[in-house]
Amino acid sequence: MAYLQHELMKYVLGGRLRFAPLVDPKMILDIGTGTGQWPIELCGVPPNVQFVIDDADEDDWLYAHDTFDYIHTRFLLGSFGNFAEVIKKGFNYTKPGGWMESQEIMSTVYCDDATMPPDWPFLDWTRIGDEASMRAGKPMRIANKLKRWFLEAGFVDVHEEVFKMPMNPWPKDPHYKYIGRISELNWLDGLQAFTLASFHRILGWNQKEIEAYLVPVRRAIRDRSVHAYHKAHVPLVPQTILPDGKQVCGVGPQALPGRSRTIPGDRDDHGCDVIGYHDADRDIDTDGGADAVE
Ligand SMILES: C[S@@+](CC[C@H](N)C(=O)[O-])C[C@H]1O[C@@H](n2cnc3c(N)ncnc32)[C@H](O)[C@@H]1O
Numbered sequence: 001m002a003y004l005q006h007e008l009m010k011y012v013l014g015g016r017l018r019f020a021p022l023v024d025p026k027m028i029l030d031i032g033t034g035t036g037q038w039p040i041e042l043c044g045v046p047p048n049v050q051f052v053i054d055d056a057d058e059d060d061w062l063y064a065h066d067t068f069d070y071i072h073t074r075f076l077l078g079s080f081g082n083f084a085e086v087i088k089k090g091f092n093y094t095k096p097g098g099w100m101e102s103q104e105i106m107s108t109v110y111c112d113d114a115t116m117p118p119d120w121p122f123l124d125w126t127r128i129g130d131e132a133s134m135r136a137g138k139p140m141r142i143a144n145k146l147k148r149w150f151l152e153a154g155f156v157d158v159h160e161e162v163f164k165m166p167m168n169p170w171p172k173d174p175h176y177k178y179i180g181r182i183s184e185l186n187w188l189d190g191l192q193a194f195t196l197a198s199f200h201r202i203l204g205w206n207q208k209e210i211e212a213y214l215v216p217v218r219r220a221i222r223d224r225s226v227h228a229y230h231k232a233h234v235p236l237v238p239q240t241i242l243p244d245g246k247q248v249c250g251v252g253p254q255a256l257p258g259r260s261r262t263i264p265g266d267r268d269d270h271g272c273d274v275i276g277y278h279d280a281d282r283d284i285d286t287d288g289g290a291d292a293v294e
Contacts, residue, residue, distance in 0.1 A: 001193065002035045004186040005075060009103055012163045012179055012232055017042050018072065019161075019236050020099035025069035029093065031056050031086065032076045056086055065092045074103040077140040078133045078198075084149040091153040100155065101236040105165070106143035107133075108230070115227045122167070122220040122228065125195070125213075132198035143233035150235050160235040170224045183230075187221045 010017060017038060022028075030039045039049045054062050057080060071090045080086055090100045109116070109126050116123065133140040147160045166180035167187065191214060199205045205213070220226065 001186065001190040002037065004182060004189060006035075006037045006041075008165070008179070008182045008186055009074060009232065011182065012165055013103065013234070018070070018101055019234065020070050020072075020101050022070055022099070027068045027095075028070045028072065029063075029068045031071065031073045031090075032079055034075070038072070038074060056089070057081065059089075061089065061093055063093060066095045068094050069098045070094075071098075071100045072103075073101075075105065076102075077104055077107055077142050078136075078138050081137045083139075083142045084145075084152065087146070087149045087155075088153040091155060099236065100150070101234065102146050102150075103232060103234050104143040104146060106231045106233060107140040108144075109167070109228050110231060111226065111228045113227050115225060117226075120220055120226060120228075121216040122226075125217045125220075128203070129195070129198060132202040136198065136202045143231065146233055147235045158235050160233060163232045163234070165230045165232055167226075167228045167230070168222060168224060170227050184221060188218060191218060191221070 013019070028039070028043070030036075033039060033051065036049065036051055043049055052062060071094055073086070073090075076083065076086075087100070087102075094100055107126055107130055109123055130140055147158050150158045164176065164179075165183055166176050168184035169177045169180040171177050171180060192210075195210055195214060196207070199210050199213075200207070
């Protein structure tokens with residue numbers, strides 16, 4: 001599941017792990033790193049990559065302010081009570097001239113051609129999942145607010161790209177068809193895990209109720225007649241305020257290649273340190289709740 005999500009997001013971003021144009025970075029932080037596939041692919045294996053257990057919700061992180069050249073988050077919807085606060089902390093822990101980038105999926109399901117009926121089972125599942133996350137105090141609908149939160153945190157020159165991720169291979173376009181194919185596999189593979197944690201723990205459904213409920217949801221995921229998709233939001237910003245208060249010119253990526261289909265996966269081979277941050281309490285869950293994306 002985690003592997004599929006990783007490949008899916010990479011493909012959606014044109015084969016890239018990041019957009020930030022890093023030049024000889026020394027310290028990178030991946031908040032909520034999960035399996036650590038992202039930092040390992042970016043920078044290799046230990047000692048270049050260290051995994052640190054800490055709660056990013058805490059006021060103080062384990063590092064000094066202005067430590068990181070680049071802070072990255074991905075798939076952290078439903079992980080934090082106040083993601084805006086995490087971004088504010090990110091601002092403080094990013095070096096002047098450094099970058100912060102989020103790659104987050106909106107839990108809302110979209111459709112542009114009225115093929116999605118209002119009682120579509122997957123839509124219902126999304127609504128109930130969102131309600132559960134709100135009750136738990138960890139909202140999932142964060143992606144479309146990221147740009148505003150980056151700006152409110154003090155970042156300037158926030159550049160945001162939004163990518164469409166079809167639910168299944170309904171599109172004709174081969175690029176989107178391929179995204180849909182991985183997406184469908186990911187949803188079918190992960191649906192039970194995505195559901196059990198929140199529907200059982202927060203809403204009190206029992207396993208039998210959940211299994212029965214998921215039957216039409218699985219059918220909906222495979223339904224090519226419904227042209228549904230999700231959106232991935234990728235705000236990216238340089239932390240441009242210098243210690244003396246001057247601003248570096250707000251350089252963003254000149255041409256974001258996410259829309260291109262031919263960008264090869266890239267890799268930083270400059271021996272930077274990557275820190276993968278995760279929360280041990282959540283990772284020891286055995287029912288799959290820890291890594292539930294939706
Ligand atoms: C869905 S996974 C995302 C994995 C990874 N970012 C990726 O893209 O594959 C969410 C991760 O966030 C971590 N997490 C959740 N709350 C956290 C917190 N308060 N502090 C640090 N990590 C947290 C969980 O432990 C889990 O590893």
